[in-house]
Amino acid sequence: MNFNVKDAGNIAIVELSGRLDMSNGNKLKEVVKEMLQTGKSQIHVNLAAVDFVNSSGLGALVSIMKEIRLHRGRLTMSDLVEYVREIFDITQLSHIFEIYSTEREALNSYEVGVGGKS
């Protein structure tokens, strides 16, 4: 899995690609932990290039959401491919995470405050 991190104002964007499983989930947790330590607590995760996620990967996403909330931050996600979206729906995590259709919609929601989920 590759992690590409970029800034959009005070929002950190994490672009993931490949498989989000147990091993890569641990790496994601480390990346987010480093962000939080440097004061970045508004984090958007773009999942457009993630073609596989299992329950360990989902667990990593839940873990970073809890860490971000502890830092009074916010986590958004976008661009889930159909197959990954289905896994979120089956596990009912699509009701827990703040998921947007596109990265642009997610970033716009930061400008107007917490927006609705797609």
Place this chain on the structure above:
Amino acid sequence: MKRTQFTYSSYLEAEGRMFADVKAFLGAFPIKDKRLNNILLTISEAFTNALVHGNKLDPSKKVEVILSIKDRELTADIIDEGECDLSFLHGRARPEPLAEGGRGIDLIECYTDGVDYQKDDKTGGLKISLKFNLDLKISVG
């Protein structure tokens, strides 16, 4: 019947290697992409369970993955060398919304056409047998 067997030491990274091996084997059959993804996910869940809960990531312990396809049915057996604790099957509740684990069994039961948990006679560990009906254009027999 087509059959293959893979064996892995219990490292975190083994899941990625197993995924690639199983995908390569199943790639030889005309399985639709979505169905293939579901099969790979389900085997991944059983394999991760074997690594973490069965073998407790002890590298000296192995996980075996045995795949066989006959007619239009795929069977995947995932066998660990742990203590075979089947208590997780009894009174299992849906995980709390913010729980970081506990969703693997739900995904397994969602995407398989049959699943069986039993103690493996040879290793004494847990054997998870997954069955999938395949919508193949040809019969493998």
